[in-house]
Amino acid sequence: MRTKLSSILIGLGMVGSFATQAQALLGPELAEKLSTTSLTQSLTEPSIKVIISFKDKQQVYNVMQSLGVPYLALKELPMVGATLTPSLVTQLQNNPAIESIYYDAPLRYYNYNSGEITGGHFVHDNYLFTGKGGVVAVLDSGVDATHPDLAYGDKTIQNVKLINDLDLYGLTADIEGLPNTDTSSGHGTHVAGTVAGSGAASANDPTRANLHDGIAPDAKIVGISAGEAISILHSLKGFDYALANQHKYDIDVITNSWGGGAGSNFDPNNPVNKASFEAYKRGMIVTFAAGNDGDGDDTLNVYAVAPWVIDVAAGTPNRMLADFSSRGVPGDAIKTPDITAPGSSIYSTRALNTPLPALGPVIDLDNPDYYVYYATMSGTSMAAPFVAGAATVLLEANPHLSPDQIDEILKASADDMFDETGRQYLPHEVGAGHINVKKAVELALQTEGNMRQFLAGDTEFSSQGAWQQADNTADKVYFAGKWSETTDSSAYNGTLAKAKGPGNIAYVGFKGERAKIHFAATNRGEVSILVDGVEYESLSVSGEKGEAITVAINQLDDSAHTLEVRTISGQVALDRFEFDGIVTQPGVSFTTQLMPSIEGTMGPSVSLDLAGLGVDPAYSIIEHLVSVPDNVVGVTAVLSWQPFADLDFSIANSQGEDLASSATLDNPETAQLSVTEAGDYIFKVKGYTSVVTNYRIDWQIVTQD
Known part of the structure; x- marks a missing residue:
């Protein structure tokens, strides 16, 4: 979770909350696919897997039945997965019941020491806090609960396999009560052991009883298997299951060691972010792996940057930052990890009969059975579940802590981190620092919990990030x-x-x-x-x-x-x-009005840096003057173009000062402005790298009646 945003971010962050838009919002990946696909209906028209968000769950059945296509409706979230032609996407975009449509993009998993270097073993042995009473939902490839450390019915209290295939006429099923749902990957089993493995297979180790237990060895696991090939729809099904069964299994935490879109900007309307916010709002702590796309800046997992989740970077056994751990952006409150946890060479449970992870099995000549039961993996995938387990330890110490307080305590008690030269790591690299479970428990014991107020609506973050x-x-x-x-x-x-x-x-x-x-x-x-x-x-x-x-x-x-x-x-x-x-x-009340589209042509342009002398890049700017009438509270403008080019877009006041902008590699670019006064505004189209490029600006205004 992030700290409070600046007042500038507060102002801009709310523009996306207009729910009375004339057209449904299209996700950037879907918009790009549609821009390169003919919208002419034919027998060979390609189909696209999409996620459709409705304004009201009651409208799902009638709208989807009218399309005559298979679909998969979620139970708790007002969302549907479907495979649609571009023509049907366009039809839905104009349906007032639809809030947004996003591409069902494929995602990827991020692949004795930890307890010692974080003070976790001290807490187990001296404070006797081991996660008792805590329940963590592991949304991953699955859990092998035939493993003695994750025994089904004892440690793993539910193990569900999510089946959803839009190519099979919307087939969906939640198959519960499976002893083993991790039959081909092993990723989720390793994650589950990091959270709450009992260490039963290493119970008699002379170094320490239950040597290879998790950070919360007495917490329980709910395994939610999204399969080895996860996508947005699979992840949404997982969140939907956790939301529907939160009170049945007393789920406290959802841990997620998967993601995508490294370096992309935070989008509060993305279905995954809407799902994680719903879990947060209902009192569940949500952890996400920061990603393994380091060591460059602006490489964070796009779902980890949501302000209400705990974004976890990966540390090494000597408490430095792992080279592979994704970094944020200096000075950006959103694109900053929250905390760093052990994520390099992590011993944890190995799913039986699955391929060995890259670092191989645990070889212990004194305990040859460890080869069968344990393996070593590295990644922020291993760091996020450590924080999830640590959260249950804090909740055992103080059951009344809210998700916001758990986040604050973890960060306030974190240790500073230094690289091999003695340089202190910056916040955009490691967040608040390295997790210290001992100090966090001590702070939790001194904190008055406010979960009741949190559930009543007093949350640190709004659905758009900031209030x-x-x-x-x-x-x-x-x-x-x-x-x-x-x-x-x-x-x-x-x-x-x-x-x-x-x-x-x-x-x-x-x-x-x-x-x-x-x-x-x-x-x-x-x-x-x-x-x-x-x-x-x-x-x-x-x-x-x-x-x-x-x-x-x-x-x-x-x-x-x-x-x-x-x-x-x-x-x-x-x-x-x-x-x-x-x-x-x-x-x-509000009215949304589509304004006349604006078309133009950008001439050739190219970015230059003469011999690295810091010369400003060459670019072209075309300005379009528009008039905003009285009573307008918001303007949304979308710039799209063909062929390939790098165009940026901004909305400026009549003096040419930018008020809102979009400067990404996405096509289209969207700029949104909260309007405080009527008058003239300027749409600026800036070309950095382009051939002769035709573009169009579609814009709308939101007016108070």
Whole structure:
């Protein structure tokens, strides 16, 4: 999980939350495939595997039945997997029930020491915390629960094989109760042993009883087998199973040692990110392998950079960063690992009758049986499950910790890391540092858990990454009655809005499903919270000086709402509102309007650096002036082109200053802007490397009615 984002990221991050767009959002990979595929319906029209996200799960059946194609609907998530022709994709894109359509891209798995160098064995032996009561869902190739360390019915309490094949008329099944679901890879079995292997096959080792146990040897495992050839749909099925069975098996953590899209930007609308957010919102800790695409910058697994997951880099036995471990981007709060854990030459359980991993079996002349039961592997695949197991150890120490608190504790207790020259590693390389289980447990014991507040909606992150802020100085927050502004250094923007006695009202409009209201505690104060004129909660805002009080509003429908704070008695000090959505005028609705497309031609251009002298690259810029009318709150513009070229795109104000931009290698490029005033804006198309290139800009505006 990331730290709080800057105010700039907060402003831009919410633009993607407009749910009233006229067309469904197309994922970049799918858009690229469609741009190179004829949309003419024919008998030979190619088919594409896609993931379709609906705005409402109740609409799935009618929409998909109308298409007349096999499909696979998830149980908990409002998503469907299907194989569609480009024509059907275009038809769905114009269906108002559809939120987004993404390509079902293939993904890949990331392939006695750990307990010692992290203080884990000290915690087991002295604090007696071993993950008892914790349950980790291992979403991977499978688990061989015939292994004595992962025995089915004892250690592995459920082992399910997910079967879903869109080429077989939407065949889907969850085959539960299988002793062995890891029959060809061994990856998931090694991961499961790292989390919570009992060490039974090494029980009599003279070095230490149960020498090769996991970091949480008394935790339980739910094996979720996505198979050896994982894709986005397989991973979504795995998350869907964990969500549906969270309370049946008391799942605390979902660990994921797979991914793809190294270096890609965070996309909150990606189906995998939507699934991991749903798990986070429901109180489950989600760990992801950072990826094995190091040692260059900007190589992180695209699913590990979601702010609400724990992004785990891999360390060596001497507590340095492994060369293969993916790195982030200096100064980028999103593209930064959270923490580093052991991931190099990790001993763990070997799935019987599967190929040996690259580093081979564990050879121990005193214990020849280890050849059969254990193997050594390296990768962030081994680091992520270590953190997942450590999380259950922290939950045993303090069962009331929320996912946000687990993340904060792991990072606050981490050790600094240094390379062989003595240089301290930077945050974009190792995150907060190397995990220290002993220090983390000690900090967990001193922390007051807030899981109840978390589940009520008081989460660190919103579905878009950051909450939209509106404090007492925002122009869309309205006050009625006797309010005054006072300076307070602890307030979000340095000031509080204060009122005494009953009848004072502060209100704001927003569009979204969740909100939070922050107060500074007073000696005596009581308020009533209303949503759309109906009382949501009455509560005291009294407390110690300096104490912050947060009210979370959860599970609203994704439409326009008016949120009110009404003072009942005493003194009330209002700090700010936060929204998982966009701030609006109170009592308004929205309309999305497609604007006329803009077409143009970019001439030849090429990037230059004369003899490495730092000369600015040569490029061409074409500007298009557009007018944005009154009441517009958002603009989304998509630049697409043919043939091959490297074009960047931005939206600027009338003075030419960029306000929103997209500078990737993707085609199309999408720029989104939260609009604060009407007037002229400029669409800038910048060509770095191109032949003569024809392009088109499709854009739409979101207007408050």
